[in-house]
Amino acid sequence: AQSVTQLGSHVSVSEGALVLLRCNYSSSVPPYLFWYVQYPNQGLQLLLKYTSAATLVKGINGFEAEFKKSETSFHLTKPSAHMSDAAEYFCAVLSGSARQLTFGSGTQLTVLP
Amino acid sequence: DVKVTQSSRYLVKRTGEKVFLECVQDMDHENMFWYRQDPGLGLRLIYFSYDVKMKEKGDIPEGYSVSREKKERFSLILESASTNQTSMYLCASSSMGDAREPQHFGDGTRLSIL
Numbered sequence: 001a002q003s004v005t006q007l008g009s010h011v012s013v014s015e016g017a018l019v020l021l022r023c024n025y026s027s028s029v030p031p032y033l034f035w036y037v038q039y040p041n042q043g044l045q046l047l048l049k050y051t052s053a054a055t056l057v058k059g060i061n062g063f064e065a066e067f068k069k070s071e072t073s074f075h076l077t078k079p080s081a082h083m084s085d086a087a088e089y090f091c092a093v094l095s096g097s098a099r100q101l102t103f104g105s106g107t108q109l110t111v112l113p
Numbered sequence: 114d115v116k117v118t119q120s121s122r123y124l125v126k127r128t129g130e131k132v133f134l135e136c137v138q139d140m141d142h143e144n145m146f147w148y149r150q151d152p153g154l155g156l157r158l159i160y161f162s163y164d165v166k167m168k169e170k171g172d173i174p175e176g177y178s179v180s181r182e183k184k185e186r187f188s189l190i191l192e193s194a195s196t197n198q199t200s201m202y203l204c205a206s207s208s209m210g211d212a213r214e215p216q217h218f219g220d221g222t223r224l225s226i227l
Contacts, residue, residue, distance in 0.1 A: 043218035
């Protein structure tokens, strides 16, 4: 069964600093991977997805993620944090015939002024 | 844009009540999902459906059931609500046709069982 591990349940960065949120997956087949963001009292919004076309994936709001098969990782980065980036971020891997998602436990990002 | 609508943002019920959470999507998606979200646990799949009148158990189905009588609507039912079912519930939908298409989520229902 596929699984996702997000290292660090809470990450704090200063405004303007690099954002790095870590995600490692285990999958017996080439995975489809997703990053979602959840702002307070809202549902999940897709940030970006990896579907085997390119290893560096660009998403919305300046975020990007790099798929590294050798490290089974799909870390999310943003060069310069903005206050509006404060949210919870979830990494997920697609599995199953009905396209179920298996989620990591989430990382709460705090951006300090 | 895909719209997934959950009928209630906040709901308060009492122990032992039968509770219905409703979800409607407007994109003719085949797949629909119910998750619960708890701090530190991420999202856990309760049930999903890939067609009308079809349902499959997810990772934590105990205490829940679902109904999908129409393609656009997927209901989650708490047969006899208990306090440990206090949580945020999220509905999602996706297309069966292309695995690269993401799931689209509603805004969630925050359910409190007293």
